[in-house]
Amino acid sequence: MALLDIQGVTRRFGDFTAVDHVSLAIEAGEFFTLLGPSGCGKTTLLRMIAGFDLPDAGRILLNGEDIAGRPPEARPVRTVFQSYSLFPHMSVEGNIAFPLEMARVPPAERRPRIEAALEDVRLVGFNKRYPHELSGGQKQRVAIARALITHPTMLLLDEPLAALDAKLREELQIELINLQKEVGIAFVYVTHDQTEALALSHRIAVMNRGCVEQLDEPSKIYGFPRTRFVADFIGHCNLFSGPVLSNAEGIVRIDVAGLGPVLVAAQSSIAVGANGSIALRPEKTRIAAPQDANDPHAGGFAAALPPEGAHRAARGGPSPLVDPHAGGFAAALPPEGAHRAARGGPSPLVPDNRYRGTVADLLYMGDVTVYRVATPGGSRVEALLANSQSGRAKFFEVGDAVEVSWRVDAGHFIEE
Amino acid sequence: MAGTRPDTRLARWLVAGPPLLYLLVFFAAPALIMVLASFRSPGEFGGLAPLVDEAGKVDLNVDSYARFLTETVYMQVFVKSAWYAGLTTAICLLLAYPLATLIAKSAKKYRDLLLLLVILPFWSNFLIRIYAWMIILGPNAALAKAVNGVLAVFGAGPVPLLFSGFAVLVCLVYVHLPFMVLPLYANLEKHDQALLDAAQDLGANAWQRFWRITFPLSLPGVYAGAALVFIPALGIFAIPDILGGPEDTLIGNLIKQQFLETRDWPFGSVLSIVLTVSALVLAGTAAWVGRRSLGAARA
Numbered sequence: 001m002a003l004l005d006i007q008g009v010t011r012r013f014g015d016f017t018a019v020d021h022v023s024l025a026i027e028a029g030e031f032f033t034l035l036g037p038s039g040c041g042k043t044t045l046l047r048m049i050a051g052f053d054l055p056d057a058g059r060i061l062l063n064g065e066d067i068a069g070r071p072p073e074a075r076p077v078r079t080v081f082q083s084y085s086l087f088p089h090m091s092v093e094g095n096i097a098f099p100l101e102m103a104r105v106p107p108a109e110r111r112p113r114i115e116a117a118l119e120d121v122r123l124v125g126f127n128k129r130y131p132h133e134l135s136g137g138q139k140q141r142v143a144i145a146r147a148l149i150t151h152p153t154m155l156l157l158d159e160p161l162a163a164l165d166a167k168l169r170e171e172l173q174i175e176l177i178n179l180q181k182e183v184g185i186a187f188v189y190v191t192h193d194q195t196e197a198l199a200l201s202h203r204i205a206v207m208n209r210g211c212v213e214q215l216d217e218p219s220k221i222y223g224f225p226r227t228r229f230v231a232d233f234i235g236h237c238n239l240f241s242g243p244v245l246s247n248a249e250g251i252v253r254i255d256v257a258g259l260g261p262v263l264v265a266a267q268s269s270i271a272v273g274a275n276g277s278i279a280l281r282p283e284k285t286r287i288a289a290p291q292d293a294n295d296p297h298a299g300g301f302a303a304a305l306p307p308e309g310a311h312r313a314a315r316g317g318p319s320p321l322v323d324p325h326a327g328g329f330a331a332a333l334p335p336e337g338a339h340r341a342a343r344g345g346p347s348p349l350v351p352d353n354r355y356r357g358t359v360a361d362l363l364y365m366g367d368v369t370v371y372r373v374a375t376p377g378g379s380r381v382e383a384l385l386a387n388s389q390s391g392r393a394k395f396f397e398v399g400d401a402v403e404v405s406w407r408v409d410a411g412h413f414i415e416e
Numbered sequence: 417m418a419g420t421r422p423d424t425r426l427a428r429w430l431v432a433g434p435p436l437l438y439l440l441v442f443f444a445a446p447a448l449i450m451v452l453a454s455f456r457s458p459g460e461f462g463g464l465a466p467l468v469d470e471a472g473k474v475d476l477n478v479d480s481y482a483r484f485l486t487e488t489v490y491m492q493v494f495v496k497s498a499w500y501a502g503l504t505t506a507i508c509l510l511l512a513y514p515l516a517t518l519i520a521k522s523a524k525k526y527r528d529l530l531l532l533l534v535i536l537p538f539w540s541n542f543l544i545r546i547y548a549w550m551i552i553l554g555p556n557a558a559l560a561k562a563v564n565g566v567l568a569v570f571g572a573g574p575v576p577l578l579f580s581g582f583a584v585l586v587c588l589v590y591v592h593l594p595f596m597v598l599p600l601y602a603n604l605e606k607h608d609q610a611l612l613d614a615a616q617d618l619g620a621n622a623w624q625r626f627w628r629i630t631f632p633l634s635l636p637g638v639y640a641g642a643a644l645v646f647i648p649a650l651g652i653f654a655i656p657d658i659l660g661g662p663e664d665t666l667i668g669n670l671i672k673q674q675f676l677e678t679r680d681w682p683f684g685s686v687l688s689i690v691l692t693v694s695a696l697v698l699a700g701t702a703a704w705v706g707r708r709s710l711g712a713a714r715a
Contacts, residue, residue: 050617072616085614089632098628102619146618 001064003028003186004049004154009058011044018044020210021058026154026188031180033189035197036207037233042190045207046156049188050079062153073102078147079156082163084139086131092118092142093127099150117145120179137168144179154186161196173199194234198222206230224412231279231414236370238280238382241416244272251350252276252413258379262353266413277414282384284410287371287396290356290403354405355381359396371396373404447692454480454685462679480686490670494690497667500581501649504588508596508645509638511589516600516637520607534597542591546658549587553577553659583659588649595648596641603637604630639702647695667691 002025011019019041026032034042047053051072100110121141161169180187198218205215214226225231240256252266254276264278360374373381381404455476457465519530560577567573615625653668674684
């Protein structure tokens with residue numbers, strides 16, 4: 001039996017359906033994240049778990065018991081609010097003692113528990129401080145200590161790190177992971193920040209317009225998004241859509257406007273003519289100087305380079321291999337390309353996707369540079385290159401003619 | 417960046433100067449004159465005796481202060497005034513707190529209307545409102561008849577409502593209620609609902625949420641309202657004059673008497689000074705206790 005069982009929960013506000021028939025189960029000891037843009041219903045769902053809001057339909061079971069009739073103060077669930085909500089007229093100690101007082105824990109028992117809680121969140125000696133004397137990170141730790149002191153069965157966290165700066169956020173993320181391991185209770189975490197969700201969670205429910213679009217482990221969510229929304233929302237993504245041209249032998253070919261036919265490895269039963277999408281992460285997209293500037297077929301298919309060549313090309317060096325068959329399907333590949341056919345999917349004879357274009361704009365971010373390549377057909381492809389060589393900021397400039405390519409198994413096919 | 421530019425300083429004086437001058441001429445100077453008057457002798461036909469008498473001796477004494485301290489009747493009036501003012505403050509607080517909470521929690525579009533209703537009585541003249549109470553509490557009005565009718569059932573009464581301590585208190589509360597509602601509202605309106613949610617989440621029931629969170633956080637509003645009610649109520653004279661009985665002479669009436677009827681200016685000045693100083697001391701103590709209790713609630 002799951003710790004928390006949400007069964008077909010719906011919540012409407014007037015005409016607006018904030019949460020639409022959501023069913024999910026959260027296991028004991030799990031770090032579970034509700035991820036989605038603002039207005040997707042994640043906070044409403046959290047508030048219904050806490051008891052501040054009641055479902056219009058459906059049930060919420062905690063340890064098998066329907067908790068609809070229990071007000072928030074009677075649920076063994078605690079919330080850490082986004083604004084911390086520390087009581088400004090009470091010291092750190094007063095704040096942490098508050099739930100103990102409410103639970104009528106005898107005063108003699110309180111002291112050791114308060115000290116232990118302060119130790120857990122590394123705030124020993126802060127007893128007499130007032131909230132206004134604490135930094136954002138410290139306030140957040142007090143809020144967590146206060147929520148955990150009565151040993152709830154579940155901790156709900158409503159965007160607890162949203163108000164903190166990036167560096168501190170990262171630090172607190174690690175602390176949260178460790179704390180969750182330490183206390184061992186289920187954490188239900190609400191955020192709109194996908195990197196935070198990926199870093200923290202055991203499982204993520206990606207929500208959109210009141211529905212759960214995908215519920216999976218972080219790596220599955222990132223690597224195999226089930227819908228266009230998930231692909232787009234989680235990280236950066238090239239999304240190519242169009243009608244299916246062919247579907248055979250684990251390779252789907254779709255016709256993308258402005259780009260032409262794009263191949264993707266997929267075990268799909270999608271019919272020819274139906275619409276499909278390909279999600280392609282920029283870091284799986286290679287970018288290189290064009291092999292042959294005079295190639296009349298630029299923008300069409302080109303043969304795959306062996307990986308060594310691709311690497312050289314990515315470094316901006318000249319490639320020894322120039323494809324003579326650009327524009328159509330390439331001839332047989334050298335056998336080195338065979339290992340590419342990972343996951344037993346595409347045949348090693350299937351060439352890479354390969355397109356010519358010019359760098360439309362680029363974003364230098366220090367560790368990596370994101371290039372947006374415009375194809376002659378008017379499509380845009382994003383490629384990401386790690387700046388692993390010191391002193392080298394960029395490989396290409398805006399306006400440079402380049403070639404982008406990716407393996408057929410680099411993209412992820414999404415049926416629609 | 418050292419110092420302020422001279423023209424900025426000049427502008428500051430030009431802006432602050434007129435109100436400062438106004439306060440100096442019409443508040444500080446009269447207060448000083450009053451202090452001086454309290455040490456002089458009453459004139460033969462009222463007012464003040466000459467400062468320098470025929471013998472060329474400067475006539476300054478503490479006779480009026482001695483009179484206030486030795487004749488207990490004045491102290492009694494003073495204590496009674498403080499009692500009325502205190503009772504008024506307490507009743508206003510009890511009535512205003514739920515009202516201010518209601519306004520603070522109501523939808524924005526009703527809030528202005530409700531606030532308008534609270535201050536609406538100010539639109540009519542203070543004295544007219546007091547005279548209106550004369551009619552409401554009068555012996556032939558429905559209220560008095562109803563009260564005495566009920567009392568008659570139990571074999572008691574009849575009691576007069578008008579010209580009694582009751583009438584004075586009712587009107588004191590009526591007049592001062594807005595002064596309690598407004599600062600309380602201003603405070604409660606700023607309260608963060610998230611704090612109450614947090615308290616509830618941490619196991620506090622409705623009463624505990626009020627007593628441990630809302631009330632302590634509203635104390636600045638409570639103190640401001642208490643000061644705004646207590647101090648004017650302490651010195652009021654029109655209400656006991658019009659609605660009170662002979663027993664209901666308060667310090668304000670006494671001061672008025674000294675200046676307008678008895679024409680004993682030095683003694684009137686002494687009473688005024690005692691009133692002002694005790695109001696200041698009370699306000700100061702309230703502020704100090706307020707800060708301390710807030711600190712104690714924190715500790």
